[in-house]
Amino acid sequence: MVAKISTGKTIGGVIRYNEQKVKNGQAKLVQMGGFAVKNLTVNDKIQSFVKVQKLNTRTKTNTVHISLNFSPKDKVDEYMLQKIVADYLKGIGFGNQPYLLYQHFDAAHPHIHLVTTNISSSGKRIETHNLGKVLSEKTRKEIEQRYHLVKAEEQRKQKVNLLQPLEKALYGKRETKSSISNIVQEVTRSYQFASLPELNAVLGQFNVCAYRGEKESEMFKNKGLVYSILDTAGNRVGVPVKASSIYCKPTLVKLERLFLRNKEARKQHRETLRGLILDMLKSSSSMEEFTSRLRPKGIKPLVRFNEEGRLYGVTYIDNVNRCVFNGSALAKELSANALSVRFSKDHVLPDPPEIKQEVRISGQETEQGIKVPSLEISLNSYHPEDPTPYELRQKKKKKRKKRIQ
Structure with missing residues (x-):
């Protein structure tokens, strides 16, 4: 202490x-x-x-x-x-x-x-x-x-600075690798998550994400992993840092072993967290009220909407007990579908601004474990304070043809 x-x-x-x-x-x-x-x-x-x-x-x-x-x-x-x-x-x-x-x-x-x-x-x-x-x-x-x-x-x-809060990474404020390494090491050591999207839910609080690359890329096929800083719009910025170059070596192979251990370790917090969130849900009449009631308890719901304003995903981050759960893993009433029905009048968003870019996802796994062949998501449908895994937001870069002089 x-x-x-x-x-x-x-x-x-x-x-x-x-x-x-x-x-x-x-x-x-x-x-x-x-x-x-x-x-x-x-x-x-x-x-x-x-x-x-x-x-x-x-x-x-x-x-x-x-x-x-x-x-x-x-x-x-x-x-x-x-x-x-x-x-x-x-x-x-x-x-x-x-x-x-x-x-x-x-x-x-x-x-x-x-x-x-x-x-x-x-x-x-x-x-x-x-x-x-x-x-x-x-x-x-x-x-x-x-x-x-x-x-x-x-x-x-062990050179652990307990007097330094874990600040959000801001591109250009500090050296990129140092910022990312500090956040990734602390999060992987102290939080209990059971999948890469759940890890990204926590890292997103600090403007960092783990990225496997496009599904057809060599990096993805070889189980490569890099970490990047996110800007306020949830886009990757700066030079990514290889997982193998970070001191604790948070590679995908190592993380997959950690997922299995965390899945068991976090069970001790499941019932307490489930009961607390359900209590807050009973006394909430809107999604905004629900999230604001959870905030003082140290719980951050990461909600995801599509461009039509439909709620299709929710992840609960317990920053007190340092654990993460998908809504459906806690209770049926806390899943995205259940919340969408309960707050049906509140989850419709106002007309979004002009959509400038879209992302197509292939083989994305839902909370129920069902693989969806393809899904289009607007980048503007996410709140900057709740960044989601980069796989859901990255736009493909167009190759420029070299001009012949």
Whole structure:
């Protein structure tokens, strides 16, 4: 476990940062420690802290923001996180302080954020000088041993940076191979997916995709695989990176073995995820409401529409438990067909803009495992935030004839 402590003087900014993550589906408010009322607005939460901070107007640095980062190998549920937080705050001298506990999903490793104040209910200031180097380190080591967590020293030896969120790859912002390698290594190590489309569903969250090549190409026949950065329209950009050149060697042959292991490993999360999504579905009257209700739970439904506005595919990405399921694999009611019927009035899209390019797919396998000979899909029918496997979007390049001088 790696702990990072930041202090400041703007409690409102820290709370809004975490609440914005919740709104975007990148975080979840797990616990409100020391609050008598639980259903508070963002402003109510801020004012609750400000009220305490006003007891000591001499202290300018009165806000404490802590992140606790765990190894991808650590299995920490909400109950364990709350116990760890209680022990950690007590160990650093903040056991009686009010706090907000947020679980974030914007990295490939489990991590939480704590928002609290160093002004006590009596108005006394809690010392924060050397808090991270002394009390936090001592408490961190005790918690690692008590809860059998991977030690921070082991993570440093493996050069795993738990303090760096897994950011989306942006072409031109960083070196292409470095960006792709970082994302692919973290995703293949920490997520449980059972097929290449499911892997691409997760990678798409970070603007990366795995591509086998056209079906008639030599690369496809020889089980080759490359990884590319996607632009906002879901198109591959830049020079692709060979799977064999990435440190963890995420080749198709290796991934196929991983698919089999993940198919069994993710079963432990199936019923919990199924029940949670069904509960959200019961109280939703539209597809938009359904997806917005799932977002704070760390679940991202990747829905696919054709150019007529018909829903034909859905994949659920659980960013809390790091697993992926097709809708039909979870429940009949959560399949694309069932959702299409339930939200029949909502899934019809407005008139799309002029379609500039189309893709023809051969032998595409549906959720039910039925192979469709051919299917035409508009590239404009996908939302940029929900990129689908590149095989469904790539347009063939026309060969240019050389001009004879």
